[in-house]
Amino acid sequence: MRLLACGLLAVSSFAAAETVAIVGATVHTMTAPEPIRDATILVRDGRIEAVGTNVVIPADARRIEARGRVVTPAFLNSATQLGLTEVGSVDATNDASVSSGSLGASFDIQYAFNPRSLVIAQARADGLSRAITFPTGSAGAPFAGMGALLQVLPDDAVLERPRVAMFAEVGGQASGRVGGSRSAQWQLIRSALDEAKAFKPGSRNDPRDSALNRADLAALKQVAEGKVPLVIDANRESDIRQAIALARDYKLKVILKGALEGWRAADELAAAKIPVILDPTINLPLYFDHVGVRADNATLLARAGVRVILHASFSIYTTYNAGFALREVAGVAVANGLDHHTALAALTANPAIVWGVDDRYGTIAPGREADLLIWDGDPFEPLTTLVSVILQGSEVSMQTRQGQLRDRYKPGTATSPVPPAYRSP
Amino acid sequence: MLAAGAAQGAENRAQGQGSPFAPDPLPSTYKPLPRADVLIVDATLLDGAGARMDDADILLRDGKIVSVGKDLPRPAGVAVVDAAGRWVTPGLIDIHSHNGTYNLPLVYDSPPTWDVAEVSSPNVAETSIDHAINAQDPAFVMALQSGVTTLQVLPGSTPLFGGRSVVMKTVPGRTMQDMKFPDAPQGLKMACGENPKGNFGSKGQAPTSRQGEVAMMRAAWINAREYLHKLKREQGEGSDGGRRGHRPGSPRDLKLETLAAVLEGELRVQLHCYSADDIAAMLGIAREFDFQIAAIHHAVEAYKVPDQLKAAGTCAAVWPDWWGFKMEAFDGIRESAAFVDAAGGCAVMHSDSPFIGQRLNLEAAKAMAAGRRAGLDIAREKGITWVTSNAARALGLDDRIGRLAPGYNADVVIWSGDPFSVYTKADRVYVDGALAYDRTDPRYQPRSDLLIGHPARELKP
Numbered sequence: 001m002r003l004l005a006c007g008l009l010a011v012s013s014f015a016a017a018e019t020v021a022i023v024g025a026t027v028h029t030m031t032a033p034e035p036i037r038d039a040t041i042l043v044r045d046g047r048i049e050a051v052g053t054n055v056v057i058p059a060d061a062r063r064i065e066a067r068g069r070v071v072t073p074a075f076l077n078s079a080t081q082l083g084l085t086e087v088g089s090v091d092a093t094n095d096a097s098v099s100s101g102s103l104g105a106s107f108d109i110q111y112a113f114n115p116r117s118l119v120i121a122q123a124r125a126d127g128l129s130r131a132i133t134f135p136t137g138s139a140g141a142p143f144a145g146m147g148a149l150l151q152v153l154p155d156d157a158v159l160e161r162p163r164v165a166m167f168a169e170v171g172g173q174a175s176g177r178v179g180g181s182r183s184a185q186w187q188l189i190r191s192a193l194d195e196a197k198a199f200k201p202g203s204r205n206d207p208r209d210s211a212l213n214r215a216d217l218a219a220l221k222q223v224a225e226g227k228v229p230l231v232i233d234a235n236r237e238s239d240i241r242q243a244i245a246l247a248r249d250y251k252l253k254v255i256l257k258g259a260l261e262g263w264r265a266a267d268e269l270a271a272a273k274i275p276v277i278l279d280p281t282i283n284l285p286l287y288f289d290h291v292g293v294r295a296d297n298a299t300l301l302a303r304a305g306v307r308v309i310l311h312a313s314f315s316i317y318t319t320y321n322a323g324f325a326l327r328e329v330a331g332v333a334v335a336n337g338l339d340h341h342t343a344l345a346a347l348t349a350n351p352a353i354v355w356g357v358d359d360r361y362g363t364i365a366p367g368r369e370a371d372l373l374i375w376d377g378d379p380f381e382p383l384t385t386l387v388s389v390i391l392q393g394s395e396v397s398m399q400t401r402q403g404q405l406r407d408r409y410k411p412g413t414a415t416s417p418v419p420p421a422y423r424s425p
Numbered sequence: 426m427l428a429a430g431a432a433q434g435a436e437n438r439a440q441g442q443g444s445p446f447a448p449d450p451l452p453s454t455y456k457p458l459p460r461a462d463v464l465i466v467d468a469t470l471l472d473g474a475g476a477r478m479d480d481a482d483i484l485l486r487d488g489k490i491v492s493v494g495k496d497l498p499r500p501a502g503v504a505v506v507d508a509a510g511r512w513v514t515p516g517l518i519d520i521h522s523h524n525g526t527y528n529l530p531l532v533y534d535s536p537p538t539w540d541v542a543e544v545s546s547p548n549v550a551e552t553s554i555d556h557a558i559n560a561q562d563p564a565f566v567m568a569l570q571s572g573v574t575t576l577q578v579l580p581g582s583t584p585l586f587g588g589r590s591v592v593m594k595t596v597p598g599r600t601m602q603d604m605k606f607p608d609a610p611q612g613l614k615m616a617c618g619e620n621p622k623g624n625f626g627s628k629g630q631a632p633t634s635r636q637g638e639v640a641m642m643r644a645a646w647i648n649a650r651e652y653l654h655k656l657k658r659e660q661g662e663g664s665d666g667g668r669r670g671h672r673p674g675s676p677r678d679l680k681l682e683t684l685a686a687v688l689e690g691e692l693r694v695q696l697h698c699y700s701a702d703d704i705a706a707m708l709g710i711a712r713e714f715d716f717q718i719a720a721i722h723h724a725v726e727a728y729k730v731p732d733q734l735k736a737a738g739t740c741a742a743v744w745p746d747w748w749g750f751k752m753e754a755f756d757g758i759r760e761s762a763a764f765v766d767a768a769g770g771c772a773v774m775h776s777d778s779p780f781i782g783q784r785l786n787l788e789a790a791k792a793m794a795a796g797r798r799a800g801l802d803i804a805r806e807k808g809i810t811w812v813t814s815n816a817a818r819a820l821g822l823d824d825r826i827g828r829l830a831p832g833y834n835a836d837v838v839i840w841s842g843d844p845f846s847v848y849t850k851a852d853r854v855y856v857d858g859a860l861a862y863d864r865t866d867p868r869y870q871p872r873s874d875l876l877i878g879h880p881a882r883e884l885k886p
Contacts, residue, residue, distance in 0.1 A: 086749075087749060087750070087751060087752055087755060088749065088750035088751055089619065089623075089750065089751035089752065090751075090752065119749060236881075237881060261881060264881065264885070281780055281784075282780065283567065283780075283783075284529050284563055284564060284567060284779055284780065285529055285530040285563075285876070286529060286530060287530050288530045291530055291876075291879050291881050291882065292879065292881030292882050294882075314778070314780065315750070316747050316748075316749075316750050317746075319749075320747075320748055320749035320750060321746055324746060325746075328784075328787065328791075328847065331847030331848065332784075332847060334847070334848060335847055335848045335849075335850065380847055381790075381846060381847055381848075382787050382790035382791045382794055382845065382846075382847060383790050383793065383794045383797075383845055383846075384794070385794065385797075385798055402748070402757075402758045402759065403758075405728075405756055405758050406728075406758050406759075406760050406799055409728050409729050409758075409764065410764070410799065410800075411764055411767035411768060411801070414729075414730070414731055414732040414768060415732060420729075
């Protein structure tokens, strides 16, 4: 078979200060349920200046022809370990959890973050603008510690919001860490919040009265005061209802993650304005905690008015395919009844609101950062190609280490007298 | 030609009966579901062997495919299914499943419910995974609903020699035997690389290294060869080749029986192996002891050595997008299947997961898309072979399943649309000509014991 030019999608990076017009695409602005056809997006200084069908294109603007293409916001993945892991099986490259020492709720992954991770480089080429990177366990279960919102830039990645949320895990899979009962998980969360509320950072604590150390109490005080959200990973209906009660009793900002039996408390979650981060591909009960799982969980939650965020929970997808896997999970959600617009919002506008960056990200609207993806079809279809990734108004390189391997070993090279090590790059 | 192939296969099976090396203490009790002849008309048809036909008809009679073509005659009394606007493919085949051994709901930390592998020794060739399968695992039904009609359940990858595999139909039965594919060749699961040495090495047991793994494998094959020679000497080299069972008083050795059966070509080696170096080492062992490896599973670096795989006649079973989670998966690329295919090799998509096992068509789609982006012209009729005829070849069942051709088993899926679209669903699934699943008819929507009666699953009034 013939192999076409393999250095495909050559980069024509342009300065962020440039004015660029993306012309002719079907644009999912996420500000309306229907996309705008044959639209123009005007980008100036890395931000969107205008979008619509009658945008005046300045004479000095560089045009990107996008007729027949589809444009969406770049994605936000709300549950990853990006920058905290490089190779899953290599312990020394993994910084997402601690199992001993003094750090419980105060465990804060920001100091481990590695912006030069090639996992992030892959996610960038797969269309990721932002991600939550979060801890998976601390020495103070059921709290796992503090996660961060990271931003992917054209040539870098930064923590846009360290300590963006506190994470906790409850349910049967995690109860061993607190002695064996989920009742203890909820009791520990409640008593920690009680202590944190009473905690005065400057004052002296009586250690005999305190189950937690000062660092953990300081971290939890932010949560108890409603300044930092608490992400609770829970799946069983009873735990979801406990999470709702906790949010009500302590006036917390709670975000539910997992939520595989969420459909059973959809109305209550909607009434409590608790957003939900879930994986719609889980349609089998892996564990008893979600024996009630349904393939249309996301659909039922969205229909009840819950703000739904989609992610890929399967370990190999969560981080290694942090950008790529979102397409498929959203497509599966649509195949099970979720409307297309809501599924796309679940990767863009919805997480933008939940993580507090909707003033700059998540929609294609004037004033927003130009983090855009150009597709040759429906982004959820596996045969669709992501043609171009634009971050902060700049087209980013689509080349990755995987791409370099692909080019080295392209068909016809196996019998080459020149070993791969002598081939570019 | 295809019909002739099927006939030859049947003959081979007849000759293989009574082999001493692959005795089956749990033979298949599978019976096809009640069935009637069916004519599916006006479908877009991918035959699984590389051809596409538009507006095509296909006639299923007595469990077999009788004819495929345009405007077939409509025999009296045969139900006609209008598939206009819909696509028809062979039933999908998943050659790497652990269904029935995770026993959903599973508990990883609860050994009593988890039987993926016997891990007491690096050589458990005496085990057979069919002794561990819970037929009520709902994952079987989910696979059926997703267009999978045949799957191979493999033991896990902790031991070097993991034991015998079993090929099953996805039509639910009372026990594993009711689902066992009749007269399917059995497999031997083997594993190389990080898993065996990591698991046993961390316990201070051998193997602790790749060279240790290979040495243990070679020693086992040497023993198997000796065992085979001894057995043949004891039996005498008669007209039947001296393969007629053990003499009374001669002790059986189940481990060596399994390995000897491989050397005799009666068991197919299904080998878990990621890296190019490991693949090359395993192909070397196969040459040294003169057996064939049917398929390298999880062949993440197959794209680096497609010529070697092709020369050995060994399939590469891959995922489209798994990489990074361990060092031997570090170099995974999405073009692997396409590159193996482009080299003339046998590319197969496999699941290793009850969830991915419901989306084998989409796994193929992702791999096709990557190949296309790399400049390869991969049509849908090509991509479907990775989950049908190529998979059948890896199982040694390519004379019976994986194609829509006369003489083949009538394992047929009617898809609601393009099978490579994420929005497409299997509307109807026929297994051996019987309707086993219908998306719109509850009478053909099986439910496993494990999922009925749970209050948490009941819809609120």
